[in-house]
Amino acid sequence: MNSPTPASPQSPSRNTEPTEPTETTVPLEIDDIQGGALYERPSPYVGTYLLLQIHEPADGRELIRRLLPLLEPGPASTEPRSGAWLTVAFTYEGLTVLGVPQESLDSFAPEFRQGMAARAAELGDVGASSPEHWEKPLGTRDVHIALAALAPDAADLESVVARARRAQEEIPGVEVIWRQDCYQLPTGRTSFGFKDGIGQPAVEGVGTPTTRRGEPPIKAGEFILGYPDETGGLAPMPTPEVLGRNGTYIVFRKLHTRVAAYRQYLRDKARTREEEALLGAKMVGRWQSGAPLVLSPDEDDPELGSDPGRNNDFGYTSDLRGFKCPAGAHARRANPRDSLDHEMSVDVRLHRMIRRGTSYGPMLPEGVLEDDGEDRGIIFVFAGAHLKRQFEFVKTQWLNDGIFIGAPAEKDPLVGATDGSGAFTIPQHPIRRRLPDVPPFVVTRGGEYCFAPGLRALRWLAELT
Amino acid sequence: MGSEASSRPGVRVGSTSEFSLFFHVKPGHGEALHQALRELQDAPGYRPGDYEMPIASIHEARFVPFDDDTRLLFATSFDGPWDAYMEDFAAKPLKLFDSIFQHVVGYEGLPSLQAVKDFILSAQQTAGGYARNYGGTVKEIRKAITVNDAFQEVLDDPEAADALQHPALRPLLDVAAD
Numbered sequence A: 001m002n003s004p005t006p007a008s009p010q011s012p013s014r015n016t017e018p019t020e021p022t023e024t025t026v027p028l029e030i031d032d033i034q035g036g037a038l039y040e041r042p043s044p045y046v047g048t049y050l051l052l053q054i055h056e057p058a059d060g061r062e063l064i065r066r067l068l069p070l071l072e073p074g075p076a077s078t079e080p081r082s083g084a085w086l087t088v089a090f091t092y093e094g095l096t097v098l099g100v101p102q103e104s105l106d107s108f109a110p111e112f113r114q115g116m117a118a119r120a121a122e123l124g125d126v127g128a129s130s131p132e133h134w135e136k137p138l139g140t141r142d143v144h145i146a147l148a149a150l151a152p153d154a155a156d157l158e159s160v161v162a163r164a165r166r167a168q169e170e171i172p173g174v175e176v177i178w179r180q181d182c183y184q185l186p187t188g189r190t191s192f193g194f195k196d197g198i199g200q201p202a203v204e205g206v207g208t209p210t211t212r213r214g215e216p217p218i219k220a221g222e223f224i225l226g227y228p229d230e231t232g233g234l235a236p237m238p239t240p241e242v243l244g245r246n247g248t249y250i251v252f253r254k255l256h257t258r259v260a261a262y263r264q265y266l267r268d269k270a271r272t273r274e275e276e277a278l279l280g281a282k283m284v285g286r287w288q289s290g291a292p293l294v295l296s297p298d299e300d301d302p303e304l305g306s307d308p309g310r311n312n313d314f315g316y317t318s319d320l321r322g323f324k325c326p327a328g329a330h331a332r333r334a335n336p337r338d339s340l341d342h343e344m345s346v347d348v349r350l351h352r353m354i355r356r357g358t359s360y361g362p363m364l365p366e367g368v369l370e371d372d373g374e375d376r377g378i379i380f381v382f383a384g385a386h387l388k389r390q391f392e393f394v395k396t397q398w399l400n401d402g403i404f405i406g407a408p409a410e411k412d413p414l415v416g417a418t419d420g421s422g423a424f425t426i427p428q429h430p431i432r433r434r435l436p437d438v439p440p441f442v443v444t445r446g447g448e449y450c451f452a453p454g455l456r457a458l459r460w461l462a463e464l465t
Numbered sequence B: 001m002g003s004e005a006s007s008r009p010g011v012r013v014g015s016t017s018e019f020s021l022f023f024h025v026k027p028g029h030g031e032a033l034h035q036a037l038r039e040l041q042d043a044p045g046y047r048p049g050d051y052e053m054p055i056a057s058i059h060e061a062r063f064v065p066f067d068d069d070t071r072l073l074f075a076t077s078f079d080g081p082w083d084a085y086m087e088d089f090a091a092k093p094l095k096l097f098d099s100i101f102q103h104v105v106g107y108e109g110l111p112s113l114q115a116v117k118d119f120i121l122s123a124q125q126t127a128g129g130y131a132r133n134y135g136g137t138v139k140e141i142r143k144a145i146t147v148n149d150a151f152q153e154v155l156d157d158p159e160a161a162d163a164l165q166h167p168a169l170r171p172l173l174d175v176a177a178d
Ligand code: HEM
Pocket: A190, A192, A194, A195, A196, A197, A198, A199, A200, A255, A256, A257, A284, A286, A330, A331, A332, A334, A335, A353, A355, A377, A378, A380, A391, A394, A395, A399, A415, A442
């Protein structure tokens, strides 16, 4: 039983009307929720992801004890206490090794129990993206703990990592088996040149400002376990309650981007630099600056792109046929907003996600069309209460498929799992443009499904015997 | 719950999967059920010839009372894997059929998502055979009809035969003769 839920899970509230505010708002236990999921860290930042293997369960628990005072719930402080903002999460294997009882392990979401590598066929991680080609140890049973450390600058970060190293010498039963550095540029731009991280759900009770007027905040239970969600009920929560409550599922994927191939493709398909920029924008749904196509269909508007009060304040009902923003554009696929409401088949609010992606690898210098052999891309990070109906649904139904827009032969032109046979249609007057055989621009290097527990839950884990 | 072997997901042909639910009618509700079905049939989108059902991802839908009104079949063809949309059904389309499902066993207004899932899964049976006579999603079919209507209009123009001589229009000329 998920016991103390002030709002009755029986509440029939919203099955009729998805946007009507529900009867009760349950206060979030912000002090018990790891800050990284709910709150963006101040940009720019640098960071590192560490994956750890637990050889000695007691040492794993000791590590949790030492991490606990360093975790800061709530909005990010400008000066993180430990020098870095930390987030800690566990794979199913990790929880198993720590000694979580089987009954409790069985209560986690089936996809989490299977792990991301086992979901490869569903997720479209095939061919060059298939787990057999993943960077080791991603997707193996050795990955137990994922630790993200983000810091305002490199010096802070290094001192934190150095301290973590020393701490680790005292707990030899935990080994760092992978390190991936990452960063966010002051511009917020990632390897394809686009500002990212703009489209985020406003979460009820968190206090972050709504960026899309008219769209009610999404129920906290869609992201944090133990609270009413958009269905009026509670997301299935792992037991015991102390472990599940205030936790969230984390998806983490290392996505290599073929930037040179992408630039060459745009060059080949466009006659001028302006056309190149427009084609790039049509594929994303926003211009490089972040300005949405719906609000600025003909040219980039950097002022709009950098204005958080305006750059997410739009819907698609004025553009159902996609003359401004194609239905197949990445951001419109990933969050169709109001464009499907009249079809009655889907409730977009059930398929939202918090994204906390960062860049890795050096940017390819502007204008370069030749691959320099560097590994660069995005560490895609998802936070949400539902692996299946949020992350997996968006990935499989909206990005990897085109049935929902009446174009089964099309996939997301930027990130869809494609063998290079997918098309991309750009509605325009007088004649639509159709690009056949869009090559793959993103390759999955690996990833994990994790669970980021609340602070009480971490204490509970630290005290397992 | 239905037996694992016969339940979930439906048989798929191209983009479309079959979806059939077999319900037990609440005792004594046969007449009321028929009344609810007549009302549905009179609603916009369901009137014969309307062709605009509110749910855009289903090709057709039928409700069939059988066994002396003790059972009810709901059968449809759905674009996409319907099991991925289970929660969405609960949010919207199921509500459209509320007045019908009132009369079947297991439907108590579906207070929670789990109740919806149990309700659907307990009634769903996968087809032993399923075939389709045309490919394409509802959206593609609608588009195809619009395009054909436009094409027929072009053919009605006395200048059409000349206009279609342009090499770029060859594929259209090829299908213009009948
Ligand atoms: C290398 C891979 C990817 C790149 C380069 C990329 C890039 C972008 C860009 C440039 C935007 C527009 C800016 C914004 O609204 O924040 C965006 C939006 C978004 N992306 Fe991605 N993305 C990638 C992978 C993914 C994946 C795998 C998912 C989900 C499974 C995803 C989900 C989203 C969502 C939900 C939005 C926000 C849409 C909105 O609210 O309007 N992205 N992405």
